[in-house]
Amino acid sequence: MTVIDEPAAAVAAGRCVTARSLAVPGRDRTMANHPGPCAWCDYPLADLARMVDGFNAWAGWDERRRTYDRHDARVFQDLPRAEQERRIVEAQGFDLVAPTVVEAAAPVADLDDIDLEAWA
Numbered sequence: 544m545t546v547i548d549e550p551a552a553a554v555a556a557g558r559c560v561t562a563r564s565l566a567v568p569g570r571d572r573t574m575a576n577h578p579g580p581c582a583w584c585d586y587p588l589a590d591l592a593r594m595v596d597g598f599n600a601w602a603g604w605d606e607r608r609r610t611y612d613r614h615d616a617r618v619f620q621d622l623p624r625a626e627q628e629r630r631i632v633e634a635q636g637f638d639l640v641a642p643t644v645v646e647a648a649a650p651v652a653d654l655d656d657i658d659l660e661a662w663a
């Protein structure tokens with residue numbers, strides 16, 4: 544089983560577990576922080592929940608004090624909220640398929656730039 548040892552990935556996986564656990568059968572598994580299928584949606588729900596629990600055990604999460612023992616997790620917890628969110632959204636992997644890069648076509652000449660007299 545995959546082990547999560549990165550705090551942002553653990554939160555991303557946790558959001559996926561929550562959204563899928565609360566999903567109404569037959570409806571999409573979306574929430575504000577899980578607006579569509581994420582990179583974790585392919586994992587079976589029970590396995591993903593165990594992976595999140597495994598991270599919390601590895602990181603030494605203390606539910607009562609709401610703190611971690613593991614240094615990496617404490618560093619993440621101390622980041623500004625906006626930076627935490629940026630890393631979590633990145634770990635959710637919504638943009639797994641990079642947009643196709645299309646070579647820019649040569650600009651079409653403006654009619655005003657064409658010397659029509661030359662063609663007469």
Ligand SMILES: [Zn+2]
Pocket residue numbers: 558559560577579580581582583584
């Ligand atoms: Zn998901």
